[in-house]
Amino acid sequence: MPADQLAPPERIPRGYAAALGVTSVAVAVGAGHLAAALVAPAASPPLAVAAAAVRLAPLPVVEFATSTFGTADKLVLFVGVAVVLVAVAALAGLASRRRPLPAVAVVVALGVVAGAAAWTAPSFAQLDVVPALAATIVGVMAVRWLHRGLLPVPVEPSDPSPADADPGTVTRRGVLHGSAALGLVGAAAVVAGGAGQLLGRGVGDSRADVTRLLAAARVAPAPPVPPGADLTAFGAPSVITSNADFYRIDTALRVPALSATDWTLRIHGMVDRELTLSFADLLARPLVERTLTLTCVSNEVGGDLVSTARFVGVDLRDVLRDAGVRDGADQLLSTSVDGWTAGTPTAVVLEPDRGALLAVGMNGEALPREHGFPVRMVVPGLYGFVSATKWVTDLELTTFAARDAYWVQRGWAQQAPIKTQSRIDRPRAFGSVPAGPVLLAGTAWAQHTGVERVEVRADDGPWQTAELATEVNLDTWRMWRAELDLGPGRHVLQCRATDRSGATQPEQRTAPVPDGAAGWHSVVVTVS
Structure with missing residues (x-):
């Protein structure tokens, strides 16, 4: 052919x-x-x-x-x-x-x-x-x-x-x-x-079992939220953030599915006695409830990557003391089940009044999967990337010179205490409000130091001291409210906080990298 x-x-x-x-x-x-x-x-x-x-x-x-x-x-x-x-x-x-x-x-x-x-x-x-x-x-x-x-x-x-x-x-x-x-x-x-x-979803029954165990366990409760601490009626967020609304920032693209019965924690490195704890071992220790605010280092000025919950867990300091921390071990390197690591200053965790936890419960139930079930670390006063390891399975006492944690390898700081911050929650940015006395409400935090004062102003005018809500404790955020007389037109509102050490938020804005954002929060509103 x-x-x-x-x-x-x-x-x-x-x-x-x-x-x-x-x-x-x-x-x-x-x-x-x-x-x-x-x-x-x-x-x-x-x-x-x-x-x-x-x-x-x-x-x-x-x-x-x-x-x-x-x-x-x-x-x-x-x-x-x-x-x-x-x-x-x-x-x-x-x-x-x-x-x-x-x-x-x-x-x-x-x-x-x-x-x-x-x-x-x-x-x-x-x-x-x-x-x-x-x-x-x-x-x-x-x-x-x-x-x-x-x-x-x-x-x-x-x-x-x-x-x-x-x-x-x-x-x-x-x-x-x-x-x-x-x-x-x-x-x-x-x-x-x-x-x-x-x-991959086989942990629902395990969470339910842990919730029941916590309900029946003897837990030293956190003091109740005092009267006058919650200003939600004025536009501030609730003091306690629900589990569903609690911010989540981590590197886990699929939430680990660990059951409590399969979980173990190894404590090793520069210690006198290596320990391996099961979940039952953990619950056999004294349990305590603490109301704590957690903050993400990636939170921009005025951002919402900050939340507060009632955590139930075991005092981490006591666990480390049982292992016997050796001199020179300045870093507690915690590792998640997926290999993520965080480096926490050992001296901070061992402070008698720091209140660091191996947390197992959150707001009256077992930790949600996405927040670290069955066990996570919580260290008040430090940004999460150096302290708040979820799904934690390994604690190694080592040195900062010997090991770099996950985010430190990527250019973030080794030491990251939470910076004093404040935020305007009401009125919303680019919103409209009627002329006359305008109500402002918001949030401030200076974990483990405490908020001493919040000030507000409009259009670069004089600062006015806001009314602070009742303090829950030094490790939780604090609400505030204020009134400003504003005439018709466009206005720029600002706030700043001063902590108990006397340090006031700096005006200059800085990016979150490498150790957290700084600067005054401002919103633009139209008064009509």
């Missing part, structure tokens, strides 16, 4: 080819997620890659994401990863219209990337490569099977198609056959991914 009369090579139609790539990668991700749920939850391919992206991202990028998206930063990251993955998968499918090799190569490359991301994670274990391997095998099988099923079906007399149809024409039977193949693989992707997600 002359060359110009040869039938053109069979090719998958473009739409089906793009769907082949996306569906194959989707079922690979689902298989990897399911395998991870069975053997290594943190090594799920999308989670491992996203976590690696966070580890490798330049500090300005990480800080921009946190300050811009706040607690939605993880969702934004996952959406970004998903968009890139879909685009790459679709292009791989389009490159595989004649042969499956390009899509196979892309699936293998994605598997290698996922495996490398898991391999380089701080908490790597040998089983962590299994999810990437499972994803790669399933993805390659899906590409090859779909490619065979999506190639155009030759025209047959029974097909209601023109007699002279081109051999590459998609017939009705071809459409049905290809759609069925894609639907089958797509359904497999959904089932595998959903099963993996469900298997």
Whole structure:
């Protein structure tokens, strides 16, 4: 047959080819997620890659994401990863219209990337490569099977198609056959991914058990919130933040699923006696409740990454004293189950009145999963990145010279006491208020030092002293309110706080890096 009369090579139609790539990668991700749920939850391919992206991202990028998206930063990251993955998968499918090799190569490359991301994670274990391997095998099988099923079906007399149809024409039977193949693989992707997600949620019963244990346990209660401490009626936030509203900032892209019965804490390093505590061992110790404010170092001036809760736990100082801290151990390096680390000054934790906790309860129930269940650290007066390790499983007494914690390696400070701050909560920025006496209300905090005074002013005018709410304790935020007489027009309102040491917030704004933001908070309002 002359060359110009040869039938053109069979090719998958473009739409089906793009769907082949996306569906194959989707079922690979689902298989990897399911395998991870069975053997290594943190090594799920999308989670491992996203976590690696966070580890490798330049500090300005990480800080921009946190300050811009706040607690939605993880969702934004996952959406970004998903968009890139879909685009790459679709292009791989389009490159595989004649042969499956390009899509196979892309699936293998994605598997290698996922495996490398898991391999380089701080908490790597040998089983962590299994999810990437499972994803790669399933993805390659899906590409090859779909490619065979999506190639155009030759025209047959029974097909209601023109007699002279081109051999590459998609017939009705071809459409049905290809759609069925894609639907089958797509359904497999959904089932595998959903099963993996469900298997990772197996801590609900454990949390309920811990909540019941805490309800029956003898706990030294925190003093009640005194009358006059809550100014919610004037626009300030509630003194106690609900668990649902408590801010969450951490590097865990998938919340660890630890049961209390499986949890242990190792205390080692520069100690006289290495200890390993079970959850039952922890609850056998004296339990105490403390009302404490936690603050994220990424909180911008006027930001909302600060919350207060009633935490129940064991005094961390007592635990360390039982282990016997050796001279020279100036850093308590705490490690989460996912490998994240924080370095806390040992001297601060050992202060008799510091009140550092290994917390197991929060606002009358077991710690929520996203806030560290079953056990987390809480150290009043220090930003969370140097003190508030969630899902804590390891405490090592060491030195700052010997070990750098997670965020210190990325340019943040070793020492990070919380800076005195204040915030205007009412009126809201860019809001409108009627002329005359305008009510201002807000929050101030100077943990472990205490707020002495809050002042407000309008349009660079004279400072006026605000009325402070009753203090709960030195380690919680304090509400305030004030009135300013404002005429019609646009006004700039400012506030500043002074702590019990006599230090007043500086006017100059500084970014959160490396040890927390500073500056006066201001809002612009329109008076009419």
